[in-house]
Amino acid sequence: MSFRTIEWLDDAVVMIDQTRLPGEEVYNTYTDFQSVAEAIKGMIIRGAPAIGVAAAMGVALGARAIIADTHESFFRQLDNVCDVLGRTRPTAVNLFWGLERMKRVAEANRSKSFDKIREALKKEAILIEQEDLTICRNIGKWGATLIPEGATVLTHCNAGGLATAGYGTALGVIRAAHEAGKKINVFADETRPWLQGARLTAWELMKEGIAATLISDNMAGFFMSRGEITCCVVGADRIAANGDTANKIGTYSVAVLAKENNIPFYVAAPVSTLDLSLSDGSKIPIEERPASEVTHIRGVAIAPEGIRVRNPAFDVTPARYITAIITENGIVTGDYRSGLRKVASFSCT
């Protein structure tokens, strides 16, 4: 990769500022957990797996700054750090998964000195980041088997290196197929309102030398109906036990159009995106973001002042539209309820 999404460097967290891409390639340095929380909320960093890494590193930063007389006070303050980080974005479950994992590590080291706990948390955060890269490569390896030679793959939003510690989930599948020597062409939905596709996916694919074509979201159906799309691959923010998948707004429409045109629709995500505690997608909280994301583009007004706006950031694609879910532990298709339980348990053993 020719960029780093997020890394722990000299006891600080460094992130590429995704609000400024593709125009500027700027790296921000964060030394306290509050500013990491703000970075997540303001989408300096975004993408479910990347948010999980950022939250974990935020906890490690928070732990470093805690001043406490007792272990009880230390852990109370650590809980507060996790609460602040947990209130940033509600939909991507990786955020909560990352926080839970950090809490478990703290708990396991409860009897040790503050500095030992801090060190364990820092190590765990860095481990989560490193593991994510391996996980994405495995997702890519599995997923690439589904992508035919010469395929034109439609993707929505950015489930790329920028949405993870690197390599990507949906773009990981595309990268792996490309690395395997397959001739792949990608259609990237621009993904309004935040334009992750136009700004981030197009940028990543150009850097990688993978043939990419940018379209508006509402053009995907046109190209599907003309037989120009071989398959669709997207990422996920949260997958319920029955396979219902929350992902960037517009994913549901892509899935419905794919089904209508008999085009395979794949979801690529790490096991950390599974939320088996939810029986189906109706329980996934959907974040609504500010109206200004719809009425303004890069600061320029595109709508009359005072117009009412709705801005759900995610939608839920029912499992019946999903041809397969690609995880680092294998491809799940058919009976998602048992298949997802199986791939989830692999990582625990």
Added chain:
Amino acid sequence: MSFRTIEWLDDAVVMIDQTRLPGEEVYNTYTDFQSVAEAIKGMIIRGAPAIGVAAAMGVALGARAIIADTHESFFRQLDNVCDVLGRTRPTAVNLFWGLERMKRVAEANRSKSFDKIREALKKEAILIEQEDLTICRNIGKWGATLIPEGATVLTHCNAGGLATAGYGTALGVIRAAHEAGKKINVFADETRPWLQGARLTAWELMKEGIAATLISDNMAGFFMSRGEITCCVVGADRIAANGDTANKIGTYSVAVLAKENNIPFYVAAPVSTLDLSLSDGSKIPIEERPASEVTHIRGVAIAPEGIRVRNPAFDVTPARYITAIITENGIVTGDYRSGLRKVASFSCT
């Protein structure tokens, strides 16, 4: 209406500049046919019925400027005027319908003096504009019967007063329902890349005092799947003999999503939008517009330089997704082939 889309004023054509709405309400004056052709191509004026009016007025302007010794020369030059206007935009059939109607009037007056022919053409162009308003009101009257009290109506692009001589087709239906005292709420797709929904439909509905909510195109499916949309109403650029309908890019996706969610999907258009010479929608030419419309929004770059782009301006919705086609001569549903022939013949008798 609190604005005029296009009118003949003091031997010139005056149009509201739709590229500058909603920020600025500017009226441009055109005195030669070449600049009217440029205005159509540059989307100063857009919307199938409005383009038909503009083309007709362009012919009238062109005829005024012809210098000829013989009738043969006059008519040869008039043909050239029509050719230039006909090469502006390929998809909306109203453009060609308007030009054909003007040619017939010229032909019918062939034996008369140049000035008499010019006068007849001017009168016809003004008549087309005035008729369009009546036609839209009739579309509205028929269509309003399909809109239930308290309905939330989703529309795509702008098929409003700005797309016609006034009142609108899809928005004509909504206006008529509103005028009939029904409480209507409208969801307006922003309609990338040109943002007709965000810029024009939102502006028109706010001016009219009709409750409107602006969303990104990729959010329509979300609100349909949640049961928040009662029905969809859109305009049309060309309707083939079997009911297949070309309209603004993204319309096909709205129709597929509506069908998947059991929501009625209506097309509202004048008979002049019918092209019964085409057996089905596969024969409708689809305009592709410049890449910069996708990569830039109001002059601001939103994608990396050099990214490949596709920009089809229209798509075709197969008739099987269309619940009914609302014309000024009645509502067609079921067997479109015979129904459309019937409503088309009404206007010829």
